[in-house]
Amino acid sequence: EPEVTQTPSHQVTQMGQEVILRCVPISNHLYFYWYRQILGQKVEFLVSFYNNEISEKSEIFDDQFSVERPDGSNFTLKIRSTKLEDSAMYFCASKVADTQYFGPGTRLTVL
Amino acid sequence: SQQGEEDPQALSIQEGENATMNCSYKTSINNLQWYRQNSGRGLVHLILIRSNEREKHSGRLRVTLDTSKKSSSLLITASRAADTASYFCAVLSGGTSYGKLTFGQGTILTVHP
Numbered sequence: 001e002p003e004v005t006q007t008p009s010h011q012v013t014q015m016g017q018e019v020i021l022r023c024v025p026i027s028n029h030l031y032f033y034w035y036r037q038i039l040g041q042k043v044e045f046l047v048s049f050y051n052n053e054i055s056e057k058s059e060i061f062d063d064q065f066s067v068e069r070p071d072g073s074n075f076t077l078k079i080r081s082t083k084l085e086d087s088a089m090y091f092c093a094s095k096v097a098d099t100q101y102f103g104p105g106t107r108l109t110v111l
Numbered sequence: 112s113q114q115g116e117e118d119p120q121a122l123s124i125q126e127g128e129n130a131t132m133n134c135s136y137k138t139s140i141n142n143l144q145w146y147r148q149n150s151g152r153g154l155v156h157l158i159l160i161r162s163n164e165r166e167k168h169s170g171r172l173r174v175t176l177d178t179s180k181k182s183s184s185l186l187i188t189a190s191r192a193a194d195t196a197s198y199f200c201a202v203l204s205g206g207t208s209y210g211k212l213t214f215g216q217g218t219i220l221t222v223h224p
Binding site: 033035041042043044045048056058089091093098099100101102103104105107 | 141142144146151152153154155156159161199201203210211212213214215216217
């Protein structure tokens with residue numbers, strides 16, 4: 001069964017550094033998403049992406065964040081200058097019809 | 112406004128018993144979805160119920176939706192130790208096709224063998 005995959009599974013970085021989280025959505029899906037989950041908190045929407053542009057973004061998704069679909073398979077989330085509060089689990093999702101399918105997540109730890 | 116609030120926050124039962132989790136939300140929705148998350152892992156989609164549906168079944172799962180009360184429940188019958196996980200409801204609202212999900216805090220279910 002097709003799955004959303006994410007790499008790396010765990011990323012440790014120093015405050016102020018740039019990180020790129022990578023996702024490979026399910027191949028025939030057209031809508032892509034990033035969510036995050038701070039430890040012990042709710043899963044929060046960050047951004048949705050369709051037809052090579054951002055469809056919607058949350059207040060969390062400020063100028064430090066960007067997304068890109070550099071080729072036909074990858075979908076990336078970049079954080080330009082990480083902060084301590086960016087430490088969280090980041091989930092990529094892709095959609096066909098109404099159901100969003102989530103990847104296993106990347107745990108980002110900012111020191 | 113908060114959407115998708117589950118209760119109870121934690122539920123502990125014995126294997127073979129049924130587990131019921133509830134979810135409430137505040138605005139009108141397109142659909143409501145339930146996800147499972149094993150500790151520290153990804154979100155697994157369980158079931159989706161549309162706003163014009165009242166009940167849906169999938170294997171040992173039964174979901175109900177009451178739009179007048181803005182609430183949903185997830186019933187897991189004949190629970191197994193492997194059902195131990197966190198369960199989240201998530202609502203899709205708004206008129207767009209790309210729709211973001213708004214998640215609740217989740218119910219932690221522990222099934223004792």
